Amino acid sequence: MKTVSVFGTGNVAFHMVKAISLLKDYQIEEIYGRNESKVNDFCNQFTFDLNRVSSIEELKPADFYLVCIKDDAIESFIEKIARPEIICMHTSGSLDLLDKNCKNAVFYPLQTFSKESDLNYAEIPFCLEAEDNFIYKAIEGLAQAISDSVFSISSQQRRSLHTAAVFVCNFVNHLYATGEEICEEKEVAFEVLKPLIKETAEKVQRLSPTEAQTGPAKRNDQSTINAHLNLLGSKKHKQLYQQLTNSIIEKYEQKL
Amino acid sequence: MKTVSVFGTGNVAFHMVKAISLLKDYQIEEIYGRNESKVNDFCNQFTFDLNRVSSIEELKPADFYLVCIKDDAIESFIEKIARPEIICMHTSGSLDLLDKNCKNAVFYPLQTFSKESDLNYAEIPFCLEAEDNFIYKAIEGLAQAISDSVFSISSQQRRSLHTAAVFVCNFVNHLYATGEEICEEKEVAFEVLKPLIKETAEKVQRLSPTEAQTGPAKRNDQSTINAHLNLLGSKKHKQLYQQLTNSIIEKYEQKL
Numbered sequence: 001m002k003t004v005s006v007f008g009t010g011n012v013a014f015h016m017v018k019a020i021s022l023l024k025d026y027q028i029e030e031i032y033g034r035n036e037s038k039v040n041d042f043c044n045q046f047t048f049d050l051n052r053v054s055s056i057e058e059l060k061p062a063d064f065y066l067v068c069i070k071d072d073a074i075e076s077f078i079e080k081i082a083r084p085e086i087i088c089m090h091t092s093g094s095l096d097l098l099d100k101n102c103k104n105a106v107f108y109p110l111q112t113f114s115k116e117s118d119l120n121y122a123e124i125p126f127c128l129e130a131e132d133n134f135i136y137k138a139i140e141g142l143a144q145a146i147s148d149s150v151f152s153i154s155s156q157q158r159r160s161l162h163t164a165a166v167f168v169c170n171f172v173n174h175l176y177a178t179g180e181e182i183c184e185e186k187e188v189a190f191e192v193l194k195p196l197i198k199e200t201a202e203k204v205q206r207l208s209p210t211e212a213q214t215g216p217a218k219r220n221d222q223s224t225i226n227a228h229l230n231l232l233g234s235k236k237h238k239q240l241y242q243q244l245t246n247s248i249i250e251k252y253e254q255k256l
Numbered sequence: 257m258k259t260v261s262v263f264g265t266g267n268v269a270f271h272m273v274k275a276i277s278l279l280k281d282y283q284i285e286e287i288y289g290r291n292e293s294k295v296n297d298f299c300n301q302f303t304f305d306l307n308r309v310s311s312i313e314e315l316k317p318a319d320f321y322l323v324c325i326k327d328d329a330i331e332s333f334i335e336k337i338a339r340p341e342i343i344c345m346h347t348s349g350s351l352d353l354l355d356k357n358c359k360n361a362v363f364y365p366l367q368t369f370s371k372e373s374d375l376n377y378a379e380i381p382f383c384l385e386a387e388d389n390f391i392y393k394a395i396e397g398l399a400q401a402i403s404d405s406v407f408s409i410s411s412q413q414r415r416s417l418h419t420a421a422v423f424v425c426n427f428v429n430h431l432y433a434t435g436e437e438i439c440e441e442k443e444v445a446f447e448v449l450k451p452l453i454k455e456t457a458e459k460v461q462r463l464s465p466t467e468a469q470t471g472p473a474k475r476n477d478q479s480t481i482n483a484h485l486n487l488l489g490s491k492k493h494k495q496l497y498q499q500l501t502n503s504i505i506e507k508y509e510q511k512l
Contacts, residue, residue, distance in 0.1 A: 114463070164434075166472065170504070172453075177466045205453075205454065212432075247496055
């Protein structure tokens with residue numbers, strides 16, 4: 001049985017604890033959070049018992065230290081907990097593989113995590129990196145126990161994926177929010193758009209998004225574009241509409 | 257048994273024919289397309305026989321004429337096929353309820369249609385409008401036979417929904433395509449992003465997108481934003497990143 005200690009009390013930590021607790025060859029050693037009452041709240045969300053610790057000095061050793069804390073705190077934190085015999089993994093998309101006094105590795109689950117979501121862990125892509133092949137094999141074993149989708153990804157590739165993820169997740173969600181604002185303004189239920197949102201995401205599971213593109217901008221249909229611009233009440237919606245429309249027209253104009 | 261003739265040979269026509277052919281109280285009377293060989297190709301996609309017609313003069317009467325042709329051709333086309341006793345419905349999100357010499361109605365399925373997709377018709381929102389309550393009840397009967405999600409929507413509301421749909425479908429897909437371009441440029445598989453795309457769409461089925469927003473722009477995390485801007489190779493990706501980031505920062509800055 002291998003042991004994993006999880007550091008952090010946010011959404012990534014939550015889902016990693018849930019995922020690892022389901023495995024037969026791995027067990028959670030401890031949960032660390034620097035705020036004692038936060039760690040207690042975090043651990044009390046689970047139906048099983050978890051050892052908790054709030055002081056670095058009291059940390060037990062484990063085969064893996066899985067650090068799920070904020071990006072800007074990771075480096076100095078791993079500096080403090082590093083031990084030469086322990087594999088210390090961070091879970092950040094934008095941070096390089098570190099070079100601390102431990103077995104350095106990256107264990108980046110490329111998904112958006114919220115406590116409300118029941119995720120199918122087998123489908124989460126894990127992007128892995130390690131400073132040597134021996135460490136890589138060890139973290140790959142853990143990732144493959146959780147998921148069917150495990151990739152060896154360099155720091156540079158991971159940064160690119162993280163940037164692309166901002167487009168397909170954060171920016172996409174902002175467009176959903178803009179759709180919701182338009183519905184509220186015009187007193188129609190945002191509900192009506194939900195199946196379209198789902199199918200638009202489904203479509204690119206099978207088709208390339210470049211092939212899947214439809215709409216007035218792709219056709220450069222100026223009369224529909226102008227009708228939409230006139231209908232939009234807020235200046236910021238008009239601006240976003242114009243910018244995205246221009247970007248689509250530019251992409252497809254050679255193909256028209 | 258009520259009869260429906262379908263006009264057009266595109267993706268909307270395809271799925272309407274498929275959906276209606278499954279109903280027990282409705283049957284397809286004829287498929288109309290002005291190009292004979294196109295109509296034949298269209299009809300040959302189905303496993304059942306369909307009557308086909310390419311001349312307006314030879315059109316048979318039916319309880320419903322369902323017009324699934326391009327927006328800019330609809331008005332003049334319905335002008336030609338209108339008969340006072342027939343309910344003529346168009347399927348456009350941006351066109352008003354017409355005032356032709358027929359029973360005027362709108363039958364707008366708010367979904368993105370492609371031939372490759374197996375859609376669950378019961379989940380498609382149908383946005384209906386008719387010039388009187390009698391006609392409305394008739395088209396509502398047809399819509400409810402197909403779907404569990406039927407809405408009475410005015411022309412003005414429909415235009416708003418159509419505009420919001422451009423944001424949550426066409427623009428969203430363009431961001432997927434941008435993510436794909438970044439992956440290609442940096443030689444990582446776009447595949448890795450697909451579960452994230454799916455979960456981002458799933459999340460707003462339950463949560464408001466304004467609540468679901470995450471990412472560096474929401475936190476106004478300038479160091480990550482700048483790292484992403486530096487990493488992006490193409491000027492148009494940088495521009496899109498900056499515009500969407502600004503729009504998110506503006507939305508949340510009061511809340512930070």
